[in-house]
Amino acid sequence: MSRISVRGFAVASATAVTTVGAVVGVATGDAQNDLETTASGATLLADIPVGEQAQVQTAALAQQADAIALSADADARKATEEAARVQAAQLAKEKKAAAEKAEAEAKAKKEREAKEQVASRSNPTTRDSSGFQVKGSYTVSEVKAIARQMVPASQFTCFSNIVNHESTWNYRAQNPSSGAYGLVQALPGSKMSSAGADWRTNPATQIEWGLNYMNDRYGSPCGAWSFWQANHWY
Structure with a gap:
C-alpha cells in the first residue's frame, strides 16, 4: 500500500x-x-x-x-460566461443583419420613388383633358374612369387617396370656409383655369390641373400623398 x-x-x-x-x-x-x-x-x-x-x-x-x-x-462559471458571450455575439450579428436589411429596403424604396417621379414628370398625363367628351354631369364612377386614363398607373392610388380625402370624388365640392373647389380642392378654385376655362364643371380639367400641381410641387402624386399623410393638407 x-x-x-x-x-x-x-x-x-x-x-x-x-x-x-x-x-x-x-x-x-x-x-x-x-x-x-x-x-x-x-x-x-x-x-x-x-x-x-x-x-x-x-x-x-x-x-x-x-x-x-x-x-x-x-x-460552471466559465461555461456560463462562454454561453453569454456566444449569445451576445449572435444578438449583435442579428441586429446588424436587421439594420442592413432595413437600410437596403429604405434605399430600394427611395430609388423606386425617384424613378416613379422621373417617369411622372416625363409623362405627366397619359391622356390630355381635351380628349374627353364634355357632359352636363358626371357620376363618381365616370370621374374615376377619367382619372385612370389621365394619371399614370403607378401614381393612381396616391392620387386617388388625396381626392378621396379632399372631395370624395365630387368635382363640384366647395369648402364653405376657404372656398377651395373641385376634386383636388384648389384654393382658390380659379387656379384651375390654367388647365381650362371649364374648370368648374369638367372633372378632366380639374384632374389635369391637380396632377400638374402635384408633379410640380411634390414630384409626383405619391410625393404629395406622403406630405398629406404627415400634414393632412398638401
Whole structure:
C-alpha cells in the first residue's frame, strides 16, 4: 500500500491529494505508487496515534471534496460566461443583419420613388383633358374612369387617396370656409383655369390641373400623398 503525505500527514489511500488539497489520481499499484514526500519533518500515518488516524483521513477526504467542488464551480462559471458571450455575439450579428436589411429596403424604396417621379414628370398625363367628351354631369364612377386614363398607373392610388380625402370624388365640392373647389380642392378654385376655362364643371380639367400641381410641387402624386399623410393638407 502506498504512503502519501498530505500537508505533513501521510495517508494510506487509493485516492491521493497534493499538499494543497488538489486531486492527483487513483493509485494503480505500479512502480509509481510508492509516492512519499521527501520534505523534512513529514509525519507518516503510522506515526499518528490510532485514535486520530480516522480524523486525519476524514480531513484529507474533505479537503479533496472541497477542491473538486471549487474546480466544478470554476468550470460552471466559465461555461456560463462562454454561453453569454456566444449569445451576445449572435444578438449583435442579428441586429446588424436587421439594420442592413432595413437600410437596403429604405434605399430600394427611395430609388423606386425617384424613378416613379422621373417617369411622372416625363409623362405627366397619359391622356390630355381635351380628349374627353364634355357632359352636363358626371357620376363618381365616370370621374374615376377619367382619372385612370389621365394619371399614370403607378401614381393612381396616391392620387386617388388625396381626392378621396379632399372631395370624395365630387368635382363640384366647395369648402364653405376657404372656398377651395373641385376634386383636388384648389384654393382658390380659379387656379384651375390654367388647365381650362371649364374648370368648374369638367372633372378632366380639374384632374389635369391637380396632377400638374402635384408633379410640380411634390414630384409626383405619391410625393404629395406622403406630405398629406404627415400634414393632412398638401
